[in-house]
Amino acid sequence: MSTSYSAFTTIDNKPAAEALGEALERMEPEPTGVGVFEMEDGSGLWEVAAYFIETPDAAGLALLEAMHGARFVVSEIPETDWVAKVKRDLAPVVAGRFFVHGSHDGDKVPAGAEPLLIEAAMAFGTGHHGTTLGCLQALDHLADAGFQPKSVADIGCGTAVLAMGAARLWDVRIIASDIDEVAVDVALANAKANGLEGRIECVEAAGF
Structure with missing residues (x-):
């Protein structure tokens, strides 16, 4: 099992953090990714992190520390099968009449629930996030209120869980779109796994 590495530090202003992030991108060996984010605790600090699939150059990091007034914490990140972990850790979600589950919880x-099978995969939308859960509950409430849409668009569909929820409720045209081609492939696979193939049009698109 291979090991990757992270180098993490904090900087007290945005320009300095962005400058350090750009410097990290020029390192050898080159990091696979660099992130610069403002911390959400009101401290005014910025997080700067780089991820490496090879051991990072300690001398290079030390030089950047001296140049940018930073102090990196370097950590090993063991390789993890995240899909397998998600399957183990994610419990089914109940949202009104909907029951979102993996095949291991089939x-x-x-009785009487509308099952939505969502396997752990490389796309967002298992029902555990508050936004997705809230949208499923909204679909449930709309159906209870007798709402009848003419069509449905699930934009930024991820797994297409919302499009599938709509397809369980209404026999109308349903489009599920995402900017990520992987998500579109996952959406198509999920529609098929839920017996909704042909009911949902899955397309790659940037926005509406």
């Missing part, structure tokens, strides 16, 4: 679907 025997737990309650």
Whole structure:
């Protein structure tokens, strides 16, 4: 099992943090990714982190520390099968009439529920995030209120869980779009796995 590495520090202003991030991108060996983010604790600090698939150059990091007034914390990141971990850790989600689950929980679907099978994969949308959960609950409430849409668009669909929820409720044209081609492939696979192939049009698109 291979090991990757992270180098993390904080900087007290945005220009300095961005300058350090750009300097990290020029390192050898080159990092696979560099992130610069403002911390959300009101401290005014900025996080700067770089990720490496090879051991980072300690001398190069020390030079950047001296030049930018930073202090890196370097950590090893063991290789993890995140999809397998998600399958183990994510419990089913109940949102109104909807029961979102992985195949490993297929025997737990309650009677009368609308099951939505979502396997752990490289796309957003398992129902655990508050936004997705809230949208599923909104679909449930709309159906209870007798709402009848003419069509449905799930924009930024990820796994297409919302499009599939709509397809369980209404026999109308449903489009699920995402800017990420991987998400579109996942959406198509999920529609097929849920018996909704042909009910949902999955397309790659940037925005509406």
